[in-house]
Amino acid sequence: MDTVYISHGSPMLALDDCPARDFLMNWREVLPEKPKAVLAISAHWTTMEPSVSSSLYNSTIHDFYGFPPALYKLKYNAPGAPDLAKRVKMLLRTAGFHLIQEDSSRGLDHGAWVPLILMYPEVDIPVCQLSVQPYRDAQHHYDLGRALAPLREEGILIMASGSATHNLRTLDFGSNSPPSWAVAFDNWLNECLMNGRFDDVIQYEKKAPHATKAHPTPEHFLPLLVALGAAGDGAKARRIHTSWAGSTLSMASFVFTP
Structure with missing residues (x-):
């Protein structure tokens, strides 16, 4: 199973007619194989130490405000994956991450359920989440991914969800042209990944x-490092989508093939 990084943008991705939504609705063209379960690494679950969700059933967390009522009516109550959660804890502890927390009540935040409601609308695939630690560096998250690499051989989709660029203060919904700084970062990221310059990505700051x-x-960049680490040192990256939202949000998405 390849690993993926999805730029999820605004929660309105679930409803708005836009290229990124169309792309995710045709997800089976990217990865035809149905995963046994999904491990979602979302920008919207941040903790001091790695934490994994282990609920039997996932609730839908509407962790945003000020959006149209229709968005709050959407539910993605996918089955939980407690066995996968235990497997994740074991792999991380074996790799030297000893302070692993477990949350048996957490549901799916919008970084997880918004892309998944488009990718797998049947809601029949078990899902658990792994948190990110924005107080730790990119290398920490790359190493988290390396520890999780065996999951690929077990039919688990490691789905990282963030945003290739993410500066909410610069959003401009009245413009269709991304600013030069956003384009420069987006192009740099794509070039590094396509040419295997993963060390540069780890040192992106x-x-x-x-x-x-x-x-x-x-927090919206760190999930990419987890997906990249899980794919392995010799992984091949491929950009599977590119578009822009609000002028400055890059919706670029990538797949990493071992």
Whole structure:
């Protein structure tokens, strides 16, 4: 099973007619094989130490406000994956991550359920989530991914969900043209991934143009490092979607093939 990084943008992705939504609705063209379960690494679950959800049934968390009522009516109550949660804890502990928390009551935040409601609308695939630690660096998250690599051989889809660029203060819904700084970062990221310069991606804060403007906070970029690490050192990256939302949000998505 390949690993993937999805730029989920606004929660309105679930409803709005846009290229990124169309792309996710045709997900089976990207990965025809149905996963046994999904491990979602979302930008919207941040903790001090890695935490994994282990509920039997997932509730739908509407972790946003000010959106149309129709968005709050959407539900994605996928089955939980407690056995996968235990497997994740075991793999992480074996790799030296000893402070692994378990949350048996957490549901799916919009970083997980918004893409999944489009990718797998049948709601029949078990899902659990793994948190990110924005207080830790990119190498930490790449190492998390490396520890989880065996899951690929077990039919588990490791789905990282964030945003290739994410600066909400610069959003401009009146413009169809992304600013030069956003384009520069997006192009740099694509070039690094396509050419296997993964060390540069791990050091993006030092290496990337306009890194702090593209990501004033790191939580929407860090899931990418987990997916990249899980694919392995010799992985091949492929950009499977590119579009823009609100002028400055890159909706670029990638698949990593071992």
